[in-house]
Amino acid sequence: MQLETYISDLLYRYECVTIPEFGSFLTQSVSATIDDSSNAFYPPKKMLSFNEQIQKNDGLLAHYISDVEQISFENANQKIAKRVAVLKSNLALGETITFKNIGELVFNTEGKIMFEPSYQINYLTDAFGLSQFVSPAITRETYVEQVEAIEKVVPLTITKEKRKNRSYLKYAAVAVVALTISGFIGSNFYANEIEQHNQMAQQEATKQLDNKIQQATFSLNPLPAAKLTVTKQTGNYHIVAGAFRVEENCDTKVAELKALGYSARKIGVNKYGLHQVVYASYEDRLDALKALRTIKKEQNKEAWLLVQALD
Numbered sequence: 001m002q003l004e005t006y007i008s009d010l011l012y013r014y015e016c017v018t019i020p021e022f023g024s025f026l027t028q029s030v031s032a033t034i035d036d037s038s039n040a041f042y043p044p045k046k047m048l049s050f051n052e053q054i055q056k057n058d059g060l061l062a063h064y065i066s067d068v069e070q071i072s073f074e075n076a077n078q079k080i081a082k083r084v085a086v087l088k089s090n091l092a093l094g095e096t097i098t099f100k101n102i103g104e105l106v107f108n109t110e111g112k113i114m115f116e117p118s119y120q121i122n123y124l125t126d127a128f129g130l131s132q133f134v135s136p137a138i139t140r141e142t143y144v145e146q147v148e149a150i151e152k153v154v155p156l157t158i159t160k161e162k163r164k165n166r167s168y169l170k171y172a173a174v175a176v177v178a179l180t181i182s183g184f185i186g187s188n189f190y191a192n193e194i195e196q197h198n199q200m201a202q203q204e205a206t207k208q209l210d211n212k213i214q215q216a217t218f219s220l221n222p223l224p225a226a227k228l229t230v231t232k233q234t235g236n237y238h239i240v241a242g243a244f245r246v247e248e249n250c251d252t253k254v255a256e257l258k259a260l261g262y263s264a265r266k267i268g269v270n271k272y273g274l275h276q277v278v279y280a281s282y283e284d285r286l287d288a289l290k291a292l293r294t295i296k297k298e299q300n301k302e303a304w305l306l307v308q309a310l311d
Contacts, residue, residue: 003083004099006065009289011046011102011123012304020057020077022084023050023113025102027123040134046123048103050115068289125306233263235281237288238306239295243274250275260299267310279303281310 003019010017011027018024027046034041057077065076087097087105091113097105103117241257241264244250250266254277257264263280270276279295282288288305295303 023052024054048117233281235283237282239279
């Protein structure tokens, strides 16, 4: 009996899953965190822990096994008891018990069970599709420009007699002013020419576009209306295939699953803004669990069951 598979399924929906006469796996939701030392981003998740003091049979695990394997509640409890006996025996021999996707259990020097959780699966369904990633630190470089201004001041002394011989300076100053004015007028004229050219080009482009639209206009004979029969899916049990930030990827996934024969569809956006795609929806919980086990085995190990009433 794959006990860890049943426990893993229940951890998505419950905060405590008890193995009678052995202990309980507990979950606690934690917010997203950032490790400043490694620049790693960790999405929100359920933190796993184990408490061997909680051993009273609450019936949750046995009822789930009974539903999945189609056996009686008593037979399910007997199977659990046999597995617990083997687990305790292995721990007493110093072995490490590994529950896939959950963690490892081992006795410490004091004979107490120590638990090391696995970080391969995030059991918080609201964070489905979010994964850990490392973002490199942003470094900013400052470029300092050093400008050395060297001004050489050469005094110019003009005597009264020399000023008579250098009257050309006056005309040079007038010429500089004239060139400045003419350059300003010329630049304005050039800018106006560019503006007129742009307007004419835009008008011509608009005219050509109108002509092409008129030439492309044609009439179509009305086609007979096609009648399609669409079967609307119902049910509150949905097998989730994935969640996507970009809706185009969501549509691509739906098309791929439909090509494989599934009744795939989109069921909306969760509170993290991710578009969710499901293999199918079911009215009956047992039918959904059977389909989930088949999909996990043959198609997608990361598929999970969402219990939610859709609008």
